[in-house]
Amino acid sequence: MLARVAENVYWLARYLERAENTARLVSVNTNLLLDLPAGYTPGWQPLIDITGSRETFDPRGGRADERSIVQFLIADPDNPGSIASSLKMASENARSLRDVLPTATWELLNQFFQQFAEQLPTALSKRTRFNFLKRIVLTSQMLTGAIEGTMNRNDAYTFLMLGRNLERADMTSRIADVRSAQLPPTETPELRPFDTIQWMSVLKSLSGYQMYWLSRRTRISRADVLGFVLRDEQFPRACLFCLKQIERCLRALPHSAKVLDTLAIVFGFLSDVELGALEQIVLHDIIDLLQLHINGVHAEIAKTYFPAPVNASTMRQLQQPDTSRALSV
Amino acid sequence: MSIDWTAYPARDQYDELVGPGGGARAAGRALMRYLSDLDKEEIGVRQQAAELAIKEMGITFTVYHEQDGSIDRAWPLDIIPRTIARKEWVRIEAGLKQRVAALNRFIDDVYHDQRIVAAGVFPASIIATSRNYRPMCVGIRPPRGCWAHICGSDIVRGKDGTVYVLEDNLRVPSGVSYMIENRQVVKRVFPELFESAAILPVDDYPSQLYDMLVALAPRQDRRPEVVVLTPGIFNSAYFEHAYLARQMGCELVEGRDLAVLDDDCVYMRTIRGWTRIDVIYRRIDDDFLDPTVFRPESTLGVSGLMRAWAKGNVALANAPGAGVADDKLVYTYVPDMIRFYLDEAPILPNVRSWRCSEPDELDHVLAHLDSLVVKPVDGSGGYGMLMGPAASQRERTHFATQLKANPRNYIAQPVISLSTVPTFVGDRIEPRHVDLRPFILSAAKTFVTTGGLTRVALRQGSLVVNSSQGGGSKDTWIVDTEA
Numbered sequence: 001m002l003a004r005v006a007e008n009v010y011w012l013a014r015y016l017e018r019a020e021n022t023a024r025l026v027s028v029n030t031n032l033l034l035d036l037p038a039g040y041t042p043g044w045q046p047l048i049d050i051t052g053s054r055e056t057f058d059p060r061g062g063r064a065d066e067r068s069i070v071q072f073l074i075a076d077p078d079n080p081g082s083i084a085s086s087l088k089m090a091s092e093n094a095r096s097l098r099d100v101l102p103t104a105t106w107e108l109l110n111q112f113f114q115q116f117a118e119q120l121p122t123a124l125s126k127r128t129r130f131n132f133l134k135r136i137v138l139t140s141q142m143l144t145g146a147i148e149g150t151m152n153r154n155d156a157y158t159f160l161m162l163g164r165n166l167e168r169a170d171m172t173s174r175i176a177d178v179r180s181a182q183l184p185p186t187e188t189p190e191l192r193p194f195d196t197i198q199w200m201s202v203l204k205s206l207s208g209y210q211m212y213w214l215s216r217r218t219r220i221s222r223a224d225v226l227g228f229v230l231r232d233e234q235f236p237r238a239c240l241f242c243l244k245q246i247e248r249c250l251r252a253l254p255h256s257a258k259v260l261d262t263l264a265i266v267f268g269f270l271s272d273v274e275l276g277a278l279e280q281i282v283l284h285d286i287i288d289l290l291q292l293h294i295n296g297v298h299a300e301i302a303k304t305y306f307p308a309p310v311n312a313s314t315m316r317q318l319q320q321p322d323t324s325r326a327l328s329v
Numbered sequence: 330m331s332i333d334w335t336a337y338p339a340r341d342q343y344d345e346l347v348g349p350g351g352g353a354r355a356a357g358r359a360l361m362r363y364l365s366d367l368d369k370e371e372i373g374v375r376q377q378a379a380e381l382a383i384k385e386m387g388i389t390f391t392v393y394h395e396q397d398g399s400i401d402r403a404w405p406l407d408i409i410p411r412t413i414a415r416k417e418w419v420r421i422e423a424g425l426k427q428r429v430a431a432l433n434r435f436i437d438d439v440y441h442d443q444r445i446v447a448a449g450v451f452p453a454s455i456i457a458t459s460r461n462y463r464p465m466c467v468g469i470r471p472p473r474g475c476w477a478h479i480c481g482s483d484i485v486r487g488k489d490g491t492v493y494v495l496e497d498n499l500r501v502p503s504g505v506s507y508m509i510e511n512r513q514v515v516k517r518v519f520p521e522l523f524e525s526a527a528i529l530p531v532d533d534y535p536s537q538l539y540d541m542l543v544a545l546a547p548r549q550d551r552r553p554e555v556v557v558l559t560p561g562i563f564n565s566a567y568f569e570h571a572y573l574a575r576q577m578g579c580e581l582v583e584g585r586d587l588a589v590l591d592d593d594c595v596y597m598r599t600i601r602g603w604t605r606i607d608v609i610y611r612r613i614d615d616d617f618l619d620p621t622v623f624r625p626e627s628t629l630g631v632s633g634l635m636r637a638w639a640k641g642n643v644a645l646a647n648a649p650g651a652g653v654a655d656d657k658l659v660y661t662y663v664p665d666m667i668r669f670y671l672d673e674a675p676i677l678p679n680v681r682s683w684r685c686s687e688p689d690e691l692d693h694v695l696a697h698l699d700s701l702v703v704k705p706v707d708g709s710g711g712y713g714m715l716m717g718p719a720a721s722q723r724e725r726t727h728f729a730t731q732l733k734a735n736p737r738n739y740i741a742q743p744v745i746s747l748s749t750v751p752t753f754v755g756d757r758i759e760p761r762h763v764d765l766r767p768f769i770l771s772a773a774k775t776f777v778t779t780g781g782l783t784r785v786a787l788r789q790g791s792l793v794v795n796s797s798q799g800g801g802s803k804d805t806w807i808v809d810t811e812a
Contacts, residue, residue, distance in 0.1 A: 002586050003598045095562050098387075099575035110387040155600060254601045305600045307585065 001155040007306040013163030015090035020140035027133040044069035169242035177287040343748040356414040356808040359526040405801035424677030434670040436476040461652030478646040486748035499655040506572040515804040527812035535576035545644035546607040553607035589633030657706040685736040780805035
């Protein structure tokens with residue numbers, strides 16, 4: 001497979017995953033705020049940190065209320081992490097992948113982009129927002145299913161999996177980081193009821209609430225939730241699970257020795273951490289490091305498989321229309 | 330309310346569906362019977378279904394706007410098909426094969442002995458002044474002596490029913506993917522008709538194209554690596570490039586994916602390393618193929634590609650230099666070429682053309698600008714031409730100056746009143762003018778698409794069918810009336 005196409009497939013998967021995760025976050029936060037009493041609520045600010053968009057959001061000096069943050073996360077074309085931007089980038093990548101993706105999947109993607117644009121106005125009203133976001137998550141899951149059920153297990157598939165799992169591991173670690181920052185670090189025998197609700201929201205952001213119960217069969221606790229989202233090997237949105245998937249993908253690819261070395265460091269790092277006993281401040285640093293490691297895996301993948309970045313003059317020429325004149329349809 | 334065919338004004342020109350008596354021509358009988366059973370609302374519902382299908386399937390073409398950059402537009406398809414009887418098509422097909430055979434002989438001759446010049450049939454001066462003549466192709470023998478592997482010829486029908494060839498596109502003709510997709514959509518919309526009428530299929534084009542490309546491979550001892558070379562997603566025909574690559578199971582590559590290495594072979598950069606390429610179906614014009622030979626600033630092509638091709642290490646379709654015959658002044662000689670190379674009488678006539686390069690004919694053109702169409706010899710897409718009868722006196726005067734300054738650059742033709750096909754306009758069915766672009770593949774053998782892409786001028790009375798200028802398209806049915 002062409003190096004350039006591998007890169008496009010990889011980023012398509014990352015952008016789609018990013019859009020889905022952001023939709024989950026906004027949706028869960030909307031619900032969380034309904035359950036918490038005023039004065040206790042962490043509000044919408046944490047979502048700016050989870051999505052790593054503090055640097056884009058703050059300099060604007062706008063209000064940080066629900067409406068502007070939701071608008072920023074869902075619809076803002078100038079926020080590169082917004083759902084709208086993620087889907088726009090995904091569609092740019094998808095355009096060049098018609099010959100790679102199964103036709104039905106490509107058509108579903110195309111529909112997804114069109115519907116998103118059409119329904120975007122319903123995202124901002126609280127009443128219709130839930131359905132709007134649910135549809136994004138569902139369509140994304142449908143796409144995963146269509147790919148799962150119809151696509152050859154070829155190199156393109158491997159790069160889709162790489163992109164999806166890397167993005168997912170990254171986002172899960174962010175959610176664990178920011179949400180736990182607002183919660184008391186010390187294990188008291190009885191969590192305050194509102195704390196429990198917030199730990200539940202961590203799980204729900206990942207659609208992991210029910211899976212947590214099935215797996216742990218114990219009440220919510222900080223150490224258990226953190227262990228579940230970071231180190232579970234059965235839950236498909238847990239960091240470790242995603243990293244194991246990445247390992248499998250890499251083993252199917254040529255020249256992967258160096259990337260696997262980088263990955264091995266992350267595994268070692270994750271298994272050595274004592275989650276329950278950590279002070280919050282230490283936990284935050286640890287997760288920061290984890291994200292750096294994940295980013296390192298990305299950098300090594302890019303170095304090994306993707307073409308060198310295109311220079312500006314080439315990009316300009318590629319964007320010029322109709323350089324071949326005989327296109328007279 | 331059903332369609333009132335007696336009110337359909339088919340008398341002013343040749344209509345492809347409705348005959349002079351108001352009834353359907355043989356090839357369209359089943360279609361007209363079917364349409365007559367529908368009322369206008371039902372046809373409207375089907376048109377909407379077709380438009381939805383096109384949106385869902387992502388069938389687009391790209392238009393360039395000064396302000397907004399490249400925009401993807403849904404492909405315009407009118408659901409009422411254009412019908413041609415198989416018996417007539419067999420003759421057209423033979424005429425196209427004959428034409429392309431002569432054109433290929435001509436291009437090969439241009440780059441070798443120029444027998445046609447020596448025989449006094451074709452003037453040497455035209456070759457020397459052809460914008461698409463490539464001196465570096467002299468003496469090169471591409472695989473199977475074939476240069477124009479993919480040709481898209483535009484054919485039209487005049488008022489008296491005669492079918493003419495209007496031009497031959499021998500560089501990078503596009504549109505074939507829309508021919509196939511139009512059929513997919515119309516099959517979804519009129520499934521009943523395909524059960525009852527004998528409509529010949531069109532969808533084997535990609536496999537024919539693939540076989541043709543494989544036949545050009547320099548290494549025949551293994552499964553050749555065939556790729557489609559595109560300028561990229563911003564090109565107006567990108568949809569088609571991706572479509573054909575997908576249908577053939579080939580990689581769709583851009584210039585930046587390729588390199589010519591020390592062994593003068595072409596390679597693409599894959600995640601496994603460099604993979605050698607045998608055949609390139611290039612959708613980039615000659616000028617951009619190789620910056621070391623043509624435009625040095627081009628990054629769409631590959632440095633060293635011409636060297637690799639000249640050494641026979643890679644096949645290019647169409648071959649560089651094939652465009653020498655894609656010149657409307659050369660077009661005027663095609664009937665002579667057929668007689669010269671094949672010793673046959675041309676099956677399909679050209680449209681009567683005046684060569685502005687010849688002083689007598691230029692005088693005639695200048696004296697009759699108000700009744701002629703004057704076209705630049707290397708133009709396409711309907712740009713840069715003068716529609717005499719529609720132009721103002723000022724426009725004609727302005728054009729005459731250009732014409733006199735560079736007569737080699739123009740030919741003139743009478744305005745052909747193109748045939749019409751019933752077309753769904755708003756909530757009515759009205760006649761609209763059409764042309765037809767069949768595609769001809771040549772390598773070991775010659776293949777002609779079953780029908781081709783019918784383009785339709787959607788504006789009333791308009792003869793401009795280009796989709797970049799408000800044209801639409803129709804599915805084209807070759808109907809076996811004897812089946």
